[in-house]
Amino acid sequence: MMKPEAKLTKRQGTVLEVIAQHIEEVGYPPTIRELGDALGIRSTNGVNDHLKALEKKGYLTREDAKSRTMRPIFWPDGTPYEQGANSDSTEDYDEEIHQVRVVGRIAAGMPVTAIEQTEEIVAIGQGLLGRQQKDVFALRVKGESMIEDGIFDGDYIFVRKQADVRDGKIVAVMIDGEATVKRLFREGNRVRLEPANAAMEPIFVHADEARETMIIGPVVGVYRRL
Amino acid sequence: MMKPEAKLTKRQGTVLEVIAQHIEEVGYPPTIRELGDALGIRSTNGVNDHLKALEKKGYLTREDAKSRTMRPIFWPDGTPYEQGANSDSTEDYDEEIHQVRVVGRIAAGMPVTAIEQTEEIVAIGQGLLGRQQKDVFALRVKGESMIEDGIFDGDYIFVRKQADVRDGKIVAVMIDGEATVKRLFREGNRVRLEPANAAMEPIFVHADEARETMIIGPVVGVYRRL
DNA sequence: TGCAGGTCTGCAAGAGTGTTCAGCTTTTTT
């Protein structure tokens, strides 16, 4: 089994995970600036330093001066990164149990990382959440806007914090301080938030709008107690 | 199964194939110029016309004005294009966390305790299952008999082994060796098993019937991966 | 015959992106 030369710092591991997450979720690698947004780094050079470090340590490759050309080689833990051919990995893998915070509301205008009112904490195994789901939290659904997609009032939804989401995915968004769940579609310079309820109208958000809008991230799971 | 609206021309199919090939071999989508090189098209607009056509016909999506953001949706022949993958895992742990067996089928005529084919094990915290949930196992739902209750094909349902169930509850039952999910209603000396799908008829089971019927227990939770 | 759609050239504007420089603070190592 191949292994990388040196270990990563905590932060570098996070960077690498965010890249892998972006590729899996969005379908292609991020740009330096997109990476910066996801990591809360304002300067492109701040991100670049991380990428240089990851390259130097052998966890990542890039093509010079080309956009979106970064490719992970190893996971932060040293496991080889695979992309196309995934296998029945014969290796056992200790299942991680995640302690997920359930929040009632999200403060308006706050960065995505700032969440109020942890109402309870629930435990759920990695097997149900999917691969490398780190920044996941849970919300209780209010309202019936997604009943046709089988998401009901009172359901727990598990959301991964990630601003960049693939088209057509179910996402949690924050509009004027209210957190809601909708399907997201990009249409030119605006975004359509489509409820799964024939009785409700889609919401349109323009890029240049004054509205307090923020994509929290994709919904990765739904749980309903019966 | 979803299908694209219109068919592609020969050339458009080639373009789409080249894109898919690039993603597979290089790891990320090409730019318009790179596509042009691969196709022998000198003008970026020539390529762009193809991309527009592919988008219009629903075979491809792009983000506006961003590089390398094209994503195939269908193959030229109309087959859905897949890219993401799931991995599952198992191992022990201990706490207030339940290791729940996920079974594919239940053997006909066997006592409820005898279950075959543990396909995987998922972990879930007590907080989501409810109180004193000891004999709980999980099933993957097959079919659409409960879509109106928000239980879809492929969902995990958590069932507590318990023969006595309150009226109107969603239960897992075994009929002639097949495990299904229905709502249970007692009506005199018979039992009505009501699907939550307008297109399906309820099943009636009489107490004196020869049918191999057995109530496994109430469904205490539903989980759906997204 | 006319017309729509597919395919392509060439050009130019403007947004997007990677790179680099100078400098800063904090953490880790020596």
Place this chain on the structure above:
DNA sequence: AAAAAAGCTGAACACTCTTGCAGACCTGCA
């Protein structure tokens, strides 16, 4: 305590990339 590494800001620059416009040729179809 000093030095090195990690982590980051802000700005500037050149190049890449998408998009749009104008125009061309071809084919199938009404």
